Amino acid sequence: MAVGSVIAGRQVGKEDCIVKKALIICAAGMSSSMMAKKTTDYFKAHSKDIQLDAVTATEGEDEIRNGDFDLFLISPQTNMYLDNFQKVGKEVGKPVVSIPFDAYIPIPMGIEKMAKLVEKNL
Known part of the structure; x- marks a missing residue:
């Protein structure tokens, strides 16, 4: 559901859109930043309100x-x-999952697998 869409005779506002957010935790943050951007772009292209970001393991x-x-x-x-x-995720009630190698490749196949992993675990 995109802001500005009309559903049931009413225009959708920002308050109607719940954006889900996922964070990639990586060694240096360079490859993860690229994966986060490409996967977020994939979700936008498929009209899904899911955003990814990235940080270092520290x-x-x-x-x-x-x-x-x-x-x-x-x-x-x-x-x-x-x-x-x-363990920390369990303490705060948030899912923490491992990214398989084949979902961590910045090509269309890898991006699609990453998107499916995110959707499955949100």
């Missing part, structure tokens, strides 16, 4: 505790921290 625990995101995704190169991040 910021991961604070971001999970902060609660500003609905889902946390752990990149393949930071998978060694998965158990700790999942």
Whole structure:
């Protein structure tokens, strides 16, 4: 549902649109930033209100505790921290999932797999 659409005779406003947010936690943040942007663009192209962002692993625990995101995704190169991040996620009631290698490739197939992973876990 996009802002400005007309549904049941009424125009949709910003308050009607609930944007879901997911955060990729990565080693350095470069590849994850690209994946976040491309996946967000994919969702926009498919009229879905889902946004992705990215941070480094050193910021991961604070971001999970902060609660500003609905889902946390752990990149393949930071998978060694998965158990700790999942423990923190459980404490605050937020899902933390591992990104498989084939969903972490900035090509259409990888972006689509990342989008499906996000939708499945939101």
